[in-house]
Amino acid sequence: MDTSDNARQPLYVSVLEWLETIVAAFAIVTVVFTFAARVITVDGGSMEPNYYDGNRVLITSLAGEAKQGDVVVITHALNETLIKRVVATEGQVVDFDKELGELIVDGTVVPGDVYGTENGITFAAEDRDDIMDFPQTVPEGHVFVLGDNRDNSSDSRLLSVGMIDRRNIMGRAVFNLYPPSKVGPVW
Known part of the structure; x- marks a missing residue:
């Protein structure tokens, strides 16, 4: 009993x-x-080949301030949530090499393969009315972001997006959750 x-x-x-x-x-x-953390589903193809439509990532605002190379989720840009890569931070000068098709930060070429994209695909399109004039200096408290799929990305090159105020960064991507083949920490 x-x-x-x-x-x-x-x-x-x-x-x-x-x-x-x-x-x-x-x-x-x-x-x-x-x-502390949120699960975000990637919407669209602007971050291919590193993130595809439907991929899921864990983001957090507790991982410290976003720095060059980090993947971040942004609010208030184009009235939607965007996932992009920080390629320059405050005080850095951003430009594009028209012949090589590469990003230039502080006078140094940043080849596409640094961020897992193709080399020679990063242009500031001259045939669009909404492209910023370059070179540009990133203002204090802001970052300059690009999608990894540079030909299909609404990012800081556009006047409608522009430099991103750090207060509009929801968080940094820290862990890939889906698909199973990509599960693990974000590089």
């Missing part, structure tokens, strides 16, 4: 204890995913 306290407790007490545990766990998960 079991004489423990649990055996003498009425069923409703055990149910209430379980309910309390479930509610506490739900509250913790809600706080974590509201303030």
Whole structure:
């Protein structure tokens, strides 16, 4: 015969204890995913070949300030959420080599393969009315972002997006969640 306290407790007490545990766990998960980390689904092809439409990444605002090379999720640009790569930070000068088709930061060519893209595909298109004039210096508190798929990306080259205020960065991508072949830390 079991004489423990649990055996003498009425069923409703055990149910209430379980309910309390479930509610506490739900509250913790809600706080974590509201303030510390979020799962973002990539929408569109602007980050190919590194991120495809439907890929999922974990982002966090607790991983420190975004720096050159980081993949970030941005709000308030074009009234939608964008995932892009930071290629320059405050005080850096951004330009594009018209012959090589490469990004230039502070006078140094940054080949596409540095970020897993093709070399020779990074232009500031001259046939569009909404392209910034270059060179540009990134203002204090801002970053310059590009999509990895430079031919199909609405990014900081466009006047409608422009330099991104750091306050509009939801967070840095820190972990790839989907597809299973890419699960792991973001490089």
